[in-house]
Amino acid sequence: MKKIFLLTFAVAALISCKSDDNQAAPGEVNLVFKNQVAGNDLILSSQTYTNASGESYRVNELKYIISDIVLIGSNGQEFVVPQSESYFVVNEADNGSKTLSIPEVEGRKYSKIRFGFGVDQSNYPLNGVNNFIPTAEETGMLWSWSAGYKFIKFEGDYDTDTSTDAPFIIHVGSHGTTLDNYKTIELDLSTDISVNDNTNNVNLIFDVARVFDAGLQSFSLQEKDDIQVDPVYAPIIASNISTAFSTE
Amino acid sequence: MIKQFYILFLIVLLSACGENEPYEDAPVAEDPLEETLEVDVALTLEIPDYFPDLTYDLSQNPPTQNGFVLGKKLFYDGRLASDGVVSCGFCHIQAFAFTHHTHITSHGVNGAIGKRNAQPLHNLAFMQEFTWDGAAGHLDAQPIIPITAEVEMNNTFNNIVTTLSQDPEYVEMFAAAFDNGQIDPDNILKALSQFMLMMVSADSKYDRFLRNDGTTLTSDETAGLGLFEAKCSSCHSGVLQTDQTYRNNGLSIDPEFNDIGRYRVTGQPSDSLKFKVPSLRNIEATFPYMHDGRIPDLEAVLDHYSDGIVDSPTLDPLLRNADGSLGIPLTEAEKAQIIAFLKTLTDDNFIFDDRFAEF
Structure with missing residues (x-):
């Protein structure tokens, strides 16, 4: 009796496998982040750039949080990276941090990617998100006075008409219901990837220049060079950043 | 000299006890939760039907005896701080409804002094946000602030995980409290919340x-009670005596701290000098008062509301009277009656509840 049951089960399992279009084996997907300024790789400290307001600036530090990664199949099926393993800090100064490895991605063809910039407050601190704390601590992405995260830490110096090397500090996060700067970004992949027991790379460009100017909302550092908990400028930056990513 | 100082200190302490001692007798609490069980059991929050709805989603972190016992051990463990001494319980002392009674603002590691008075811990399952300015939106996130703040416990979660992982007792207790048995920040914070x-x-x-x-x-x-309802309950509303909003209650700015209150959290100038309306449960035991502990006793608190309001652009409109005067008109007799009512909010069975006691 038991044998028959097992046999039936095995047949059923086989049939269900066959009826599923997902026949490819799981594989690894690497998201490779490239920080650029208008098409050129970002060089920390030594390189001077010019923003949309005509100000010369240098970047000393650039870190940001990428979270809630979802790969979207050609037929709309989604592979959602388990929440507790879906929080990363991309740090320009640390090459290893710029490649986010997603293991065990379901085998199929993917044509889109969706991810969060920052930490979604509606999830926080559920689903193991608190296990991201040590990473955030090590990279200085935790505020010391608030139970939240800096979504971006962007610091450097700039020149004005009257001074050179004036520091700028941009730290943007969410602060309660009044200031929610988490952004979801969805992009078409430049070419579809087929996950099937293999490793695929997806290159993602972050255009740093767009922090200052994304066409609609621009600001100059002279206007505001210390943006931390800022109900006016932080949302502008977050919305600029939501358009700053592209696939390569 | 040192001896004299100590004696003086003792006298002050004794006289302070004499004046402020709120408790008549120490009731015996029922079934203290002390043991880690082989088979864990769920705990139930005993909540009166007139209490507000829970804000904490218990299904996300259901309290159990093993989680509670672990949370309690963590709460009283100085190793959560960088100096191995300043535990959560160091500033949140049960006898004072989990406040830091002998200090105006809280002390941290290496003699560091914070700029705020430790808040009482009770009825946290009904609160929407935490700390004086609402910088934590969830109970599971609140301890991140004191644990990592330089002037409080000055530690990192990395350090804590390493320290706890080397202690066989903790290894066992995490295994007994959580399905995945991991010693990680998520479980540390969940255990603290369960407690x-x-x-x-x-x-x-x-x-x-x-x-x-x-x-x-x-x-x-x-x-x-009647006076309280008429004159205080527009902010201190409901059975927990708080509407959980942030308000500027007319305290002068202390230049030593220059604490801008909720402005720091929201970046909105309109939130400058606003602090959380606190629950008044156990208020008799939680002196000194206000976010920076500047007011020593309840009489002085009511004097502040009747005669001490300092005007500023964000002063709560409820403290402005039609005739242009500021504050809540109160006679001395009325103040005494309000204080008599406030003392009925003292819960000795909570303050002496063995389940929450360090020893």
């Missing part, structure tokens, strides 16, 4: 009066 969620204070004289168990209020307490 704190159980801190329901609902057995004050006022509660027994509300439950209609035959307890009666004295004539002063009754008059005080």
Whole structure:
């Protein structure tokens, strides 16, 4: 009796496998982040750039949080990276941090990617998100006075008409219901990837220049060079950043 | 010299006890939760039906005995701080409804002094946001602030995980409390929450009066309740005496701290100098008062509201009177009656509850 049951089960399992279009084996997907300024790789400290307001600036530090990664199949099926393993800090100064490895991605063809910039407050601190704390601590992405995260830490110096090397500090996060700067970004992949027991790379460009100017909302550092908990400028930056990513 | 200082200190301490001692007797609490069980059991929050709805989603982190016992051990463990001494319980002392009674603002590691007075811990399962300015939106996230703040416990979660992982007792306790058995920040914070969620204070004289168990209020307490409802409850509303909003209650700015309050959290100038309206449960035991502990006793608190309001652009409109004067008009007799009522909010069964005690 038991044998028959097992046999039936095995047949059923086989049939269900066959009826599923997902026949490819799981594989690894690497998201490779490239920080650029208008098409050129970002060089920390030594390189001077010019923003949309005509100000010369240098970047000393650039870190940001990428979270809630979802790969979207050609037929709309989604592979959602388990929440507790879906929080990363991309740090320009640390090459290893710029490649986010997603293991065990379901085998199929993917044509889109969706991810969060920052930490979604509606999830926080559920689903193991608190296990991201040590990473955030090590990279200085935790505020010391608030139970939240800096979504971006962007610091450097700039020149004005009257001074050179004036520091700028941009730290943007969410602060309660009044200031929610988490952004979801969805992009078409430049070419579809087929996950099937293999490793695929997806290159993602972050255009740093767009922090200052994304066409609609621009600001100059002279206007505001210390943006931390800022109900006016932080949302502008977050919305600029939501358009700053592209696939390569 | 040192001896003299100590004696002086003792005298001050003794006289302070004499004046402020709020408790008559120490009731015996029922079934303290002390043991880690082989088979864990779920714990139930005992909540009166007149309490507000829970804000904490218990299904995300259901309290169990093993989680509670672990949370309690963590709460009282100085190794959560960088100096191995300053535990959560160092500033949140049960006898004072988990406040830091002998200090105006809280002390941290290496003699560091914070700029705020430790808040009491009770009925946290009903609060929407935490800390004086609402910088934590969830109970599971709140301890991140004191644990990592330089002037408090000055530690990192990395350090804590390493320290705890080397202690066989913790390894066992995490395994007994959580399905995945991991010693990680998520479980550390969940265990702390389980311990704190159980801190329901609902057995004050006022509660027994509300439950209609035959307890009666004295004539002063009754008059005080009426006055409180008329003059205080627009902010200190409901059975927990807080509407959980942030307000500027007319304290002068202390240049030593220059604390801008909720402005720091929201970046909105309109939130400058606003602090959370605190629950007044166990208020008798939680002196000194206000976010920076500047006011030593309840009489002085009411004097502040009647005569001490300092005007500023964000002053709460409820403290402005039609005739242009500021504050809440109160006679001395009325103040005494309000204080008589406030003392009915003291819950000795909570303050002496063995389940929450360090030893």
